[in-house]
Amino acid sequence: MTWDWSAVGDFMPRFWDGLLVTLQALVVGSLISFALGLVWALLMRAPSRWVRWPVGMVTEFIRNTPLLVQLFFLFFVLPEWNITFSALTTGAIALGLHYSTYTMQVYRAGIEAVPAGQWEAATALSLPVRRTWTAVVLPQAIRRVVPALGNYVIAMLKDTPMLMTITVLDMLGQARLFSQQQFQFTEPLTVIGVAFILISYPASLLIRALERRLVR
Amino acid sequence: MTTGLWELVLKGIWVTVQLLVLSALLATAVSFVVGVARTHRRRVVRFLAGLYTEVFRGTSALIMIFWVFFVLPVAFGWQLVQMWAAVLALGLTYGAYGAEIVRGALNSVDPAQREGGIALSFTPWQRMRLILLPQAVPEMIPSFSNLLIELLKGTALVSIIGMGDLAFSGNLVRLALQESAQIYTYILLIYFVIAFVLTRLMRALERRLKAGIGRAPQPAVSKTELRRPETAGVGAGAGDGAL
Numbered sequence: 001m002t003w004d005w006s007a008v009g010d011f012m013p014r015f016w017d018g019l020l021v022t023l024q025a026l027v028v029g030s031l032i033s034f035a036l037g038l039v040w041a042l043l044m045r046a047p048s049r050w051v052r053w054p055v056g057m058v059t060e061f062i063r064n065t066p067l068l069v070q071l072f073f074l075f076f077v078l079p080e081w082n083i084t085f086s087a088l089t090t091g092a093i094a095l096g097l098h099y100s101t102y103t104m105q106v107y108r109a110g111i112e113a114v115p116a117g118q119w120e121a122a123t124a125l126s127l128p129v130r131r132t133w134t135a136v137v138l139p140q141a142i143r144r145v146v147p148a149l150g151n152y153v154i155a156m157l158k159d160t161p162m163l164m165t166i167t168v169l170d171m172l173g174q175a176r177l178f179s180q181q182q183f184q185f186t187e188p189l190t191v192i193g194v195a196f197i198l199i200s201y202p203a204s205l206l207i208r209a210l211e212r213r214l215v216r
Numbered sequence: 217m218t219t220g221l222w223e224l225v226l227k228g229i230w231v232t233v234q235l236l237v238l239s240a241l242l243a244t245a246v247s248f249v250v251g252v253a254r255t256h257r258r259r260v261v262r263f264l265a266g267l268y269t270e271v272f273r274g275t276s277a278l279i280m281i282f283w284v285f286f287v288l289p290v291a292f293g294w295q296l297v298q299m300w301a302a303v304l305a306l307g308l309t310y311g312a313y314g315a316e317i318v319r320g321a322l323n324s325v326d327p328a329q330r331e332g333g334i335a336l337s338f339t340p341w342q343r344m345r346l347i348l349l350p351q352a353v354p355e356m357i358p359s360f361s362n363l364l365i366e367l368l369k370g371t372a373l374v375s376i377i378g379m380g381d382l383a384f385s386g387n388l389v390r391l392a393l394q395e396s397a398q399i400y401t402y403i404l405l406i407y408f409v410i411a412f413v414l415t416r417l418m419r420a421l422e423r424r425l426k427a428g429i430g431r432a433p434q435p436a437v438s439k440t441e442l443r444r445p446e447t448a449g450v451g452a453g454a455g456d457g458a459l
Binding site: 002061064065066067068069070072073076077080157158159160161162164165172176179185186189190192193196197200201 | 274280286371401404
């Protein structure tokens with residue numbers, strides 16, 4: 001096995017560029033998934049089954065099919081419908097959409113974990129439905145779900161390399177470009193592999209700490 | 217779509233199914249070995265098993281696949297057959313997630329059961345085989361079912377390095393026909409059908425195993441959602457056990 005430190009040195013500037021792109025996709029994707037997941041979760045509590053049923057079907061479908069194919073779908077099909085985004089935006093939207101079907105379940109569990117007495121108290125105080133949600137239920141539910149949402153952010157981080165396939169130059173995209181130009185595969189791939197562990201392991205420790213503080 | 221193109225898609229389905237079955241077998245083996253090792257008496261064994269799960273859950277599955285395909289041959293001179301390289305990368309990665317499921321289920325067995333085994337002077341291996349696993353395995357099935365779906369979605373990643381699976385055949389057909397919307401919808405539907413069949417099979421398996429120890433299957437999943445970090449995405453984040 002040959003390890004060439006100078007190749008690592010050459011790769012580092014590109015690595016930082018790639019990391020920046022990865023983090024951008026991650027932040028936008030997370031925000032989309034948090035917002036959209038809440039929308040799905042609330043729609044699933046709608047009184048009419050004509051709302052619940054289609055929403056359930058669509059989210060189930062998105063959750064059980066590969067993100068990779070969804071990426072291709074958005075990347076190749078949206079332009080056919082005359083909607084054009086940059087590759088990075090498309091990637092972030094796909095990530096957010098895919099993970100919103102997971103965060104939706106997290107929100108649902110969080111809402112169900114709010115004790116029934118809270119709902120009854122809101123009814124007894126004759127709070128309007130809107131106030132019940134915004135002032136009573138959601139603040140308690142969201143506090144509980146923060147760690148679980150954090151887990152999905154880490155999961156999303158580990159899915160960002162897929163964005164490489166739609167020409168986004170994230171960490172893996174940069175590594176592949178570098179390998180093709182310099183014919184050195186070992187170093188860039190190992191560097192980004194280690195980088196992922198270095199980011200995701202401390203992040204998971206952080207979430208475990210959050211869980212201890214928030215969930216009780 | 218012409219019949220020739222459909223044949224291409226069928227071949228893709230076959231490759232995906234092969235990949236799924238083989239890597240599921242490898243992942244199951246890995247998760248039981250590593251998961252049981254994480255409850256071992258010796259600290260060293262627990263540490264090594266923990267290190268394994270953290271490393272393989274820490275990186276992305278796609279990067280593991282790239283590593284097995286491009287670094288192993290160059291760095292160590294091991295050139296694996298495409299299928300086995302992909303199975304190795306997927307099995308090892310998803311096995312790490314499975315190990316957390318096995319460990320969690322083993323830890324959730326009532327401690328009195330283990331103590332009973334000790335009192336009856338069972339050997340550790342007998343305790344594991346006759347007392348702990350029969351009670352823990354049915355509890356694992358819902359989580360393993362989720363993980364299996366994640367694995368199915370993960371198999372699509374091998375198309376990136378040029379293996380002719382379902383996603384890859386979809387790309388080929390798109391190049392031939394330039395009808396992206398239609399083709400990708402078909403491909404997504406096929407994946408969905410496979411996932412649907414898998415969840416049904418796993419549910420039937422759960423019912424059988426639970427009937428074997430006299431319990432009813434769990435009705436809902438959402439109760440466990442807040443405490444279920446193991447099966448998210450291609451890589452979930454934290455489990456609740458450090459190294």
